[in-house]
Amino acid sequence: MAKVMIVYASMTGNTEEIADILGEELEKYDIEVEIEECISVEPEKLLEYDGALIGGYTYDDGELPDEFVDFYEDMSDVDFSGKVCASFGSGDTFYDEFCLTVDLVEKRLKEQGATVPVEGLKVDLDPDEDDVVRAEAYAKTFADALLGK
Numbered sequence: 001m002a003k004v005m006i007v008y009a010s011m012t013g014n015t016e017e018i019a020d021i022l023g024e025e026l027e028k029y030d031i032e033v034e035i036e037e038c039i040s041v042e043p044e045k046l047l048e049y050d051g052a053l054i055g056g057y058t059y060d061d062g063e064l065p066d067e068f069v070d071f072y073e074d075m076s077d078v079d080f081s082g083k084v085c086a087s088f089g090s091g092d093t094f095y096d097e098f099c100l101t102v103d104l105v106e107k108r109l110k111e112q113g114a115t116v117p118v119e120g121l122k123v124d125l126d127p128d129e130d131d132v133v134r135a136e137a138y139a140k141t142f143a144d145a146l147l148g149k
């Protein structure tokens, strides 16, 4: 059974909600899912999985969440070659740098050799019905790549 780790940073619960939706979707494809907060896990741990989804909200006009900085920086020490990975997160379209964390994580995953089959999923605040539909499509593309379909 393929195994995926979902790692997230969430202050008010929106990114956590997206993580949970994505986890439930991946389980529909018989993928084993583990969900962890970024403060509880090191990026190197992801090498024990076939793939990973990494998510975070954006703070302070385009900054990474404080609690996510160590995880993000330590990603630079890990070779993600052969791993299928993608990014996701919540932001607020009110800000110029909407969901910048999602872009930064996606860029770093690619720099570290990950296969990134789907563009980062950006959600405005908490996920609404349309976002759930987009999350389902994102999870399907990710699962197809992971399972080699």
Ligand SMILES: Cc1cc2nc3c(=O)[nH]c(=O)nc-3n(C[C@H](O)[C@H](O)[C@H](O)COP(=O)(O)O)c2cc1C
Pocket (backbone or CB within 6 Å): 009, 010, 011, 012, 013, 014, 015, 016, 056, 057, 058, 059, 060, 061, 062, 063, 090, 091, 092, 093, 095, 096, 097, 098, 099, 100, 124, 125, 126
């Ligand atoms: C002080 C502050 C600064 C923020 N800056 C940004 C930003 O630059 N870009 C963005 O997309 N969202 C920004 N946000 C919005 C949050 O990312 C948004 O509320 C998000 O849904 C929080 O996710 P969470 O519930 O997972 O913590 C900011 C929020 C606060 C309170």
